[in-house]
Amino acid sequence: MGTLFTFISNLFGVVPAQIVRYALDLVKETIDLYFLFDGFKLQSSIYEFFAFSILLYGLMILVLALLKGFFLFLVRQTLIVMSRHIEYDLKNEIYHHYQTLPLSFYRKNNTGDLMARISEDVNKVRMYVGPAIMYGLNLITVFVLVVWYMLSVNQKLTWFVLLPVPFLSFSIYFVNTIIMRKSEQIQANLSKISTFTQEAFSGIRVLKAFVQEEPSTVAFTKQANIYREKSLDLVKVDSLFSPLVSVLAGLSSVIVVYVGGMEVMAGRLTPGSITEFIMYVYMLTWPMIALGWTASQIQRAAASQQRINEFLNEKTDIISKENIVKDIAGDIEVKNVTFEYPDSGIVALKDFSMQVSAGESVAILGTTGSGKSTIANLLCRMYDVSNGEIKVDNYPIKNLNVNHLRSQIGYVPQDVFLFSDSIKNNVKFGSENMTEEQIMQAAKDADLYNNVIDFPEGFDTVLGERGVTLSGGQKQRLSIARAIAREPRILILDDCLSAVDTKTENQILNNLQSIMKGRTSVIISHRVSSAKLADKIIMLDDGHIIEQGSHDDLMEANGAYRELYDKQMAVEDVNA
Structure with missing residues (x-):
């Protein structure tokens, strides 16, 4: 549907150029006739016909612009909304896949890298399947429609206008190769930054205890500088597209005026046709500029999808x-x-x-x-x-x-991990149908009950990250309560x-003696x-x-x- 709406939208965008040609040719043909009847009553009739025709052409252009805008709205509602659904599905797929992977996977991959792939890399892919595809379809449909209309008006002028296109295509291919390489480097460096910050914030107490705030900031700045330099290198390459396309668009306009002028002098074209061709050239300019951005997004998405696939292709051996x-x-x-x-x-x-x-x-x-x-x-x-x-x-x-x-199995690990949730929800974690009595009994068996009821919020007390609100012994006892509450x-x-x-x-x-019985x-x-x-x-x-x-x-x-x-x-x- 998005492809269809894109085609219709661009069709309503291309047709006004023909109307402008008819309007300009009408002006040229009518103006001489108007002055020929100077002083005659017929001149006012000619003027009325001329004014009505121009008004009609203007209204047609306005209606076509409104229709183009309406279908462009539908394009965004289909392609962009679709990309958000894909982003949602892809994040869920990756997260679900992460859950299936064994501990050995997590021992060799750091948390920051996992997070970068499910956030930054997925976002890069979304930019491809949404905006990049939308602008890509726009480029294709505009190019096909414009070339079709140009060929129907004058084939010779059309080939002259398209003369710079092969050079543009080669330039885009060359620049894209560089973009691909630099995009991979940037994403890898972004993962390093994510890992560094995640470790710094998770270990903030140790960092402060050893007075390492300044060295940590220096180390982060060093990583951020590397990321900045690589990003600026990519921006420099990206910046080649706009001036390149602008130069080629300007060159095409010069060719239209020169070759078109020769055709007008030969009687094979009208001045309105030259104006139509110039409008077509500028219709192609924005899609050509967007081609650079689209190509860049495709290369970045390819690098990101490759990184995502590395983990999606990991299979658990615990089957x-x-x-x-x-x-x-x-x-x-x-x-x-x-x-x-x-x-x-x-x-x-x-x-x-x-x-x-x-x-x-x-x-x-x-x-x-x-x-x-x-x-x-x-x-x-x-x-x-x-x-x-x-x-x-x-x-x-x-x-x-x-x-x-x-x-x-009720498992109490050596390295206690608690979630940033209430004490009650931590106790009944993994057992949604647990009653209040079971929760209280588990807390009593783990010798935690008396500590919890002293808290202002009791069992509804929300713990900090990794249970930082509790002491080491309280965290261990809560972990024991969580294991025995499910009656394993x-x-x-x-x-x-x-x-x-x-x-x-x-x-x-x-x-535990009574709990362990049986x-x-x-x-x-x-x-x-x-x-x-x-x-x-x-x-x-x-x-x-x-x-x-x-x-x-x-x-x-x-x-x-x-x-x-x-x-x-x-x-x-x-x-x-």
């Missing part, structure tokens, strides 16, 4: 082979698992095996970097194992529907009590106090199991666990 949707009991079997992080090549687990029956609990202890959190990621199937196999309820984890499996079949606590004091830890652990629980920690709740304890070191058994068994073995236990108890006694 279900049989897509089994099943309510799980909670049996976990990890058999001879080795895992190497795909982005860094670090081998986090080596020949790791573990068996936990439904309703049992296991504690995994170890130093930093021993592979504890990797186990949590593998059980939630954030990654797939490099070697070995993980089974849940005797089903290979790769056969289970990923989302359904995760919906039955498998509960994974990944070192989630590191920011709370011993008294609060004991309170939470006592509450649920499979995996407690990952570096504190032995957290491990005492578990039916089984596994000691990890550098991805290997060095000890496993119950608390009493490991104490009797007098090994690494006993050594860690004695050290931590001694520290607690000193602090007490």
Whole structure:
């Protein structure tokens, strides 16, 4: 429809040139006749006919201008509105695709780059599918209509007028190649700026604590200067189009006057036809100028779409082979698992095996970097194992529907993340049908309830970005409440009590004892106090199991666990 409206609009824009030709020829033919009857009554009749004809021509031009404007309005309502719908769909498609990608993708790509591609790059594509296509269609239809009408008037003059066009086409192709290259560089630099600012604002407390405001500003200015220089280089190239087209339009006008004058002298053209041709030349001038802008937008959009496609072509390797949707009991079997992080090549687990029956609990202890959190990621199937196999309820984890499996796991990550929303909504995140009683009970079990009711807004208190309103311990407890509120079949606590004091830890652990009954629980920690709740304890070191058994068994073995236990108890006694 937009293409049709563009054609009709330009048709009403081209026809007035013919009317002007008829009007000028009428003036030339009538003026001599008017003066020939000077002093005769017939002269007034000739004048009346002449005035009426000119008025009629004027009204026709006015009507055509109104029709052109109306259809131009329809052009914008179709093509520009369509581009906004495409922008909406493309952003949703990219965002949805981002959600499907595995953690390994996010480990190797920074947030600023992701944001730039879903905002700046999508906007560049929208400028192509909307305004650029609109001006491109306008150029094509105007060119076809104008050339058609010019050929119908005088073929010889038409070819002279079109003489500069091949040179213009070659120049546009040459300049576009430069624009394409510079556009890619600009978009890549814009991603760097987005990443820099995102990290600076997210880490503003650290930045201020180390008094790095000035160095940060200098570093940002350096990146901004690079972006400015590259943008100015592109502007310099863009600026070649307008003067180039203006010169060619002026050259065409000179050719029309000279060659057209020769044709008039030869009796093959009328002065009105020359005026018509000059109007046609200027009708082509704006589309030719817009050609430069359109070509620039196409090249920028091509560079942006290429960047978007890089991520859209990324496919998740976390897929279900049989897509089994099943309510799980909670049996976990990890058999001879080795895992190497795909982005860094670090081998986090080596020949790791573990068996936990439904309703049992296991504690995994170890130093930093021993592979504890990797186990949590593998059980939630954030990654797939490099070697070995993980089974849940005797089903290979790769056969289970990923989302359904995760919906039955309550996961408290080591790195707590809270959303800029109310405490209530953070607790019931992922469980929209949760009742007020369930929310309150989850907060009580996580020893958070008494803190929340002291806030002026209570559970409706809106948290700052990443939960900055709360203390470290409160954030961890809110994260625990969020996990247990959904009543999962498998509960994974990944070192989630590191920011709370011993008294609060004991309170939470006592509450968790009742919650863990009937649920499979995996407690990952570096504190032995957290491990005492578990039916089984596994000691990890550098991805290997060095000890496993119950608390009493490991104490009797007098090994690494006993050594860690004695050290931590001694520290607690000193602090007490």
